[in-house]
Amino acid sequence: MTTSEVSGVGDASEVGGGSTDVVLVRHERAVAVITLNRPHALNAMTRPMATAYAEALRAADADPAVRAIVVTGAGRGFCAGADLGVLKQGPQAIRAFVPPPDDLPDLALRLRKPVIAAVNGPVAGIGCAYLLGSDIRYAARTATISTSFARLGLVAEYGISWLLPRVIGTPHALDLLLSGRTIDAAEAASIGLVHHVTEPGDVLARAVEHAADLAATGAPSSHAAIKAQIYADLERPRSEALAHTLKLMDGSFDGPDLAEALAARTAKRPPAFAPLPPP
Known part of the structure; x- marks a missing residue:
C-alpha cells in the first residue's frame, strides 16, 4: 500500500461525480478505455478514485455500445498502491480507505464484459489487486510489479491470497507475497501474471486492439x-x-x-x- 510521486499527464473526459477527474473514460470503437488519473502520484489509489473507478466499470458494463473494457494508468504508472497520505493518518484512516464490498478490486471479475489491463508502469499493493481483477493483462517491458504487503507488516489484501495462486500457482504466489519483492514484466510473463509484454509506447494500443477484436468477433x-x-x-x-x-x-x-x-x-x-x- 505504498507509492512514490512523479510528474505526468492525463487525458480524456471526467467520470465519478465530483471527484476531480481521478478516473477518465473514452470510447474507441466498441471499447471503453478507463484511465486512472493521478499521474503525479503514479495513480496511487484514494477512496474517491476507487469509487469513481467502480462507477466507470459498472457504467461500461451497462452500456450496450461497449463490448470490451481496457484499464490503464495516466503518465508513468498503472497504480502504485494506496495513497501514502492514507497510511500516515493511522489505522482509522486506513480502515476508512477500504472500499465497500461492491467496489472492491474484484468488481471487474464480476462484470459481464472482458476487461483487459494495459500496465504502463509500476504496480504495487492494491494496484496488484486491480491488475488481477482484469481478465487479460498486457504490460510494457519497463513495467514493474510488487505485492509489497509483507514489507509493510500487512496481510495479503483484497482477496489476493485467493486469486493470485489461481493465476500463477501456489509456489509463485507464495514467493511474491512473502518477499514483497519487485519483478519486471519479463518475469511476470514467465510466471503467467501477464499475458503479453510490449514496448512501453505500444501497451495501450495493443490492449485496445485486442479488446476491439474481441468486441468485433x-x-x-x-x-x-x-x-x-x-x-x-x-x-x-x-x-x-x-x-x-x-x-x-x-x-x-x-x-x-x-x-x-x-x-x-x-x-x-x-x-x-x-x-x-x-x-
Whole structure:
C-alpha cells in the first residue's frame, strides 16, 4: 500500500461525480478505455478514485455500445498502491480507505464484459489487486510489479491470497507475497501474471486492439457466460461444473447468436451479434 510521486499527464473526459477527474473514460470503437488519473502520484489509489473507478466499470458494463473494457494508468504508472497520505493518518484512516464490498478490486471479475489491463508502469499493493481483477493483462517491458504487503507488516489484501495462486500457482504466489519483492514484466510473463509484454509506447494500443477484436468477433452473450463459468467453476467440483456447462450448452443451441454466427459465415460477412441487455 505504498507509492512514490512523479510528474505526468492525463487525458480524456471526467467520470465519478465530483471527484476531480481521478478516473477518465473514452470510447474507441466498441471499447471503453478507463484511465486512472493521478499521474503525479503514479495513480496511487484514494477512496474517491476507487469509487469513481467502480462507477466507470459498472457504467461500461451497462452500456450496450461497449463490448470490451481496457484499464490503464495516466503518465508513468498503472497504480502504485494506496495513497501514502492514507497510511500516515493511522489505522482509522486506513480502515476508512477500504472500499465497500461492491467496489472492491474484484468488481471487474464480476462484470459481464472482458476487461483487459494495459500496465504502463509500476504496480504495487492494491494496484496488484486491480491488475488481477482484469481478465487479460498486457504490460510494457519497463513495467514493474510488487505485492509489497509483507514489507509493510500487512496481510495479503483484497482477496489476493485467493486469486493470485489461481493465476500463477501456489509456489509463485507464495514467493511474491512473502518477499514483497519487485519483478519486471519479463518475469511476470514467465510466471503467467501477464499475458503479453510490449514496448512501453505500444501497451495501450495493443490492449485496445485486442479488446476491439474481441468486441468485433465474439458474441457478448458468450463473453458474459464464459466469464461467469470460469470464475464460478474455480469453486465448483468438476461434476457440478460439467452439469452446469451441459445446461448452458443446451440453452445456447436455441439462441439467436448461434444462428447469426452460422448465417454470417454462410454469407461471408461479420456477425451482427445483439448487445447485452442492461444488468
